[in-house]
Amino acid sequence: xxxxxxxxxxxxxxxxxxxxxxxxxxxxxxxxxxxxxxxxxxxxxxxxxxxxxxxxxxxxxxxx
Numbered sequence: 884x885x886x887x888x889x890x891x892x893x894x895x896x897x898x899x900x901x902x903x904x905x906x907x908x909x910x911x912x913x914x915x916x917x918x919x920x921x922x923x924x925x926x927x928x929x930x931x932x933x934x935x936x937x938x939x940x941x942x943x944x945x946x947x
Contacts, residue, residue: 901941905929921945
């Protein structure tokens with residue numbers, strides 16, 4: 884997650900797993916918005932178990 888605002892510095896050693904349950908691990912083109920301080924929504928496309936590809940999303944909360 885960005886440290887210091889505006890993406891100028893990234894804490895790359897702090898991995899966040901958005902999803903780990905997609906049938907083929909295909910999660911692409913993620914985009915994230917911060918809709919409240921410390922609250923993020925990331926949307927992306929992924930594949931459902933039946934093979935359908937669709938837009939999906941995940942809510943995340945940053946902890947200090």
